[in-house]
Amino acid sequence: MSEDIILEARNLVREYRTKEGMFGKLNITRALKGISFKLERGKTLAVVGESGCGKSTLARILTLIDPATEGDLLIEGKKIDIAQQKITPEMRGKVQIVFQNPYGSLNPRQRIGDVLTEPLMINTDMTPQERRDKAMEMLVKVGLGPEHYNRYPHMFSGGQRQRVAIARALVLNPSLLILDEPVSALDLSVQAQILNLLADLQEELNLTYLFISHDLSVVRYIADKVMVMYFGEVVEYGTRDEVFGDPKHDYTKTLFNATPRADVAHIKERLARTA
């Protein structure tokens, strides 16, 4: 096999069981209805969908927080089932996540330095000094400085917090990063900075991204492959040019049509239509 597959999902299913009252009947909600995909090392797969499509559920399974109800998850060719086996620090280190809301994803009572060293303390046997050095190195790598080490999250802007969150995700040297809408809570100018940073880091560290987003313009900019989800199912899966050039499924077309476009030709067309 020539391609280097880092993550493979085979027919992932996730069900939520809720009971109404003590003796009520069991309600089963299928949040994921059989998701399969492969992700090559160093590439970016964008998962596109709107609220309720199951993309956050997928993220929770891929980051080994929740187990899948059915199906297999293979990371670097090894099958992983957290319902069966304990997660080793080594597995932990492979997949990390960056969340959407930089205001909620950092513990308000934790200094930036502790945010970055905590994963190292738990998962490695580095000395405190080594941990500190590693954290400093990461801070610099994401465009912050050593002077930020002792500060609290509330002293940072949204973009800076997102940089910290990226640094935290990278501190264990993962090969795969789940990016759960990492720029959708940010201002446009900050969004551009973070996207640039992500692109730089991918190149430098040979990272693989799974980029969850609802914003097609961002997806088009960053993705190699695109997967469109709708109510727990994959309705479209292909390379970026395939999906954007020739969308097959009706939902994908609706999504493309609904995305506001900020180009001059489009504005001219609109003005001509109303005039």
Place this chain on the structure above:
Amino acid sequence: MALLEIENLTVEFDTVNGRFRALDNVSYSVNAGEVMAIVGESGSGKSVAMLAVMGLLANNGHIKADKMVFEGLDLMTMSPRQRRKVIGKDISMIFQEPIASLNPCFTIGFQIDETLKEHTELNKKQRKARAVELLNSVGMPEPEKTLKKFPHQMSGGQCQRVMIAMAIACEPKLLIADEPTTALDVTIQKQILDLLMDLQAKSGMGLIMITHDMGVVAETADRVVVQYKGKKMEEADVLSLFENPQNAYTRALLSALPENATGDRLPTVSDFHLNGEGA
């Protein structure tokens, strides 16, 4: 004559760290039948001006303006009583969080009815008929049933439709939409924007669209005001703004759009340098 005219509006807030100027000498003017977009990032003061017009600023806010006139009525010297007559009837507003903007304790019907009771002379039966008509006009399926629903029984898009229905209940001359689609999914956003544009075209009301999204601006606006840190950067009609932006900040903002990316890197606003965030 312009519908709403504001000259040199300054808004300041008292904070623990002293006075903070959220809006600095900004002028706006909106004509009837026009869609004006106020666009800016967080901290640009884009919402503050319209909250000042509506009299919705918190107690620690201070307003200074040379002129604040709506249809010949001076909003600065108006008594609170007169102001209430205008606001909610001739000027109304919709907000970003549709579910949070509706009172969770009351049915949709009750809340629409309240608005109508406040501002119209209709009797009970007429008000109900009007409520159904309004829900129809914002494209709610089964309006009769919707009247009996509570906000939590509806989706975000539906709640925003109800908010719009309430906002246009008294046929306002000016509608202010503060990030009306930011909390919604893209496909729903499209529907809501279409609805707003449709209603605006039919009724000929003025519409002020406050947003951070250049895409929304491009899809809706006739005229655009670009703001940054409480100051007006540029004002232009939509086509010339996108085609030929005059201000450096506007140019930076437009080039930061991922769809305008040339090459591997996105130019950022800090490249343009107005002490942006970053390291």
Place this chain on the structure above:
Amino acid sequence: MTDTTHSSAPDTRIEVLKGFWRHFKTNRGAVFGLYFFLTLVVIAVFAPLIAPHGATDQYRDALLVPPVWMDGGSWNHILGTDAVGRDLLSRLIYGSRFSLFIGVVVVSVALVVGICLGLVAGTFRGWIDTVIMRIMDIILSFPSLLLALVLVAILGPSLINAMIAIAIVQQPYYVRLTRAAVISEMSREYVMAARVSGVRTLRLMFVTVLPNCMAPLIVQAALSFSTAILDAAALGFLGMGAQPPTPEWGTMLAEAREFILRAPWVVTFPGLAILTTVLAINLIGDGLRDALDPKLKRS
């Protein structure tokens, strides 16, 4: 308004405390309460030095002497004496030790146990949550003083037993507060981020989540400090708390009950002491709530 001065932001815990103090001191009542409370602490600590007489010294030649400003009062006993000739001022000064001691012990016991139970209930949910919360509901369904009385009656009347009883009665409030805060914090993304980086449950509970739940607990602790003093005084008054001749304020009230008409000062001063202390602590509690709550929302 949110991102005004973050670039030159403070670095150390001291600065954080300074920020807290800036909010706290805007509430004048709270500052007054704090000063009053600190004075009380100083008095309690240095009681043997400050008090003009011993707490249990009986001056047989000076029974029921009125305070200095009334006819027959003397500077020897500024606030007068009680029925067996003990100096009221000295007893009040020594009594402050008991009141503060009761407050500290009751609050610490209730807080520590309450936090642990609340954390367990909020983290694990399920049956263990149900069991803990139902027990708390049962405790809450009794009138608190009555329950304390029953407990003391079972354990036997003494100051220690009274404190245990009051701590048990106050328990449920802490459990409920902690549980509610934990449940809402658990759904936040930083908790998930911590789990992704491999933080184990115990560390997650105490290191990650607990510090973010402290604000409402601190306020509750301040307010229940005064409740503890009140309850202890009530138990003392009913003869179920501290036993005479302990100069506990509630017990002093009980002893003086029969002289209420003949020698009103014997009842008035312990009552005033309880009143002002409780009021001061409640003012502090209010100030704490005002200072801590917006902070919580901002960060």
